[in-house]
Amino acid sequence: MILELLAQAPPAPEVVTTGEAVTFWILGPLALLGALGMVFARNAVHSALALVGTMFCLAVFYIVQQAPFLGFVQIIVYTGAIMMLFLFVLMLVGRDSSDSVVEVLRGQRLAALALGIGLAVLLVAAVGRSLTNITAAGLPADGPGYSGNVTGLGALIFTDFLFAFELTSALLITAALGAMILAHAQSRGHLKRGQRATVTARLRGEHDRISPLPGPGVYATGNSVAVPAVLPDGSIAPESISAIIDATPVREVEDEPGPDAHALTGGRSDETDRQAGTDDDIHEDHR
């Protein structure tokens, strides 16, 4: 009898522990700082990294607030997958595509800032006034709060929220298809010009010269890249000189003795013998 009454009694209001308060007062300002950094960083990559920090703080809040499954999903899906996707697209688009400082609408930033502050004040006032005196029921630590969290979520998703869950699958398939179509449709925009079209364009004078550039070394004494082509009158064709080689400073080779051809056979002068290793000394002994 007493046990039944105890089972029907409402759960005792949950007390926020000191550890949770410390966590909140450390990570809450960090999350706010990350959000502000994301909005005000000029470099988009810095914005993304600041948002990653904020999301990590939120993940810790989820875990503290008896939602461990959502906390880890937040880390894996948001900071792991979504933010990396953001970084990939940032690198594809180019890091230099930072914001322009030009205001298209006059005073738009100030108005946006004022609206944002107003929204924040309204939300904080409404939430703060209506909810200061409530006591949280809390999820039981031995039930859906901690150990039974995944089980409880799964039971809810596959019973009460089953239809929404199935709609989710359709949504994901649609999103994947849409991303593939949107990301691949542009290759038709850049048609490659064929050989015949290129020749016609050349003859029409769209290029600098009709013939292709002369290769280096043509009609010259050597076939090296560094040797310029020679025109029929003996002069150097200026187009055939590689700009890189032309601009590279050349140092004259000093008068060093080249590699000794006798180094392999052993018949050398005494001076080089002394510099050589022990193997050569053994050879000398044999001699």
Next chain:
Amino acid sequence: MTPTYYLLLSALLFSIGAVGVLVRRNAIVVFMCIELMLNAVNLSLVTFSRINGELDGQVMAFFVMVVAAAEVVVGLAIIMSIFRTRRTASVDDANLLKY
């Protein structure tokens, strides 16, 4: 301290995200601000779930995460295609639908 502080933090994060959407011109950063707003709402949903002692709020946050993932994929693909045709990721320059 009561769980209400989480709601206050969530409200502040949401406001910052809204300001970012209005202020920033880079389309990718605008997207990140939308993600921040979704995250703030998720935090409030988790807090509501804790206040009420029910798991429904967490399930809703879970669905919000799924929808956010799908939205990011499609949105970033759109930004990529805009960048390929216009060579820019600024929302000011995307003023025509086709070209």
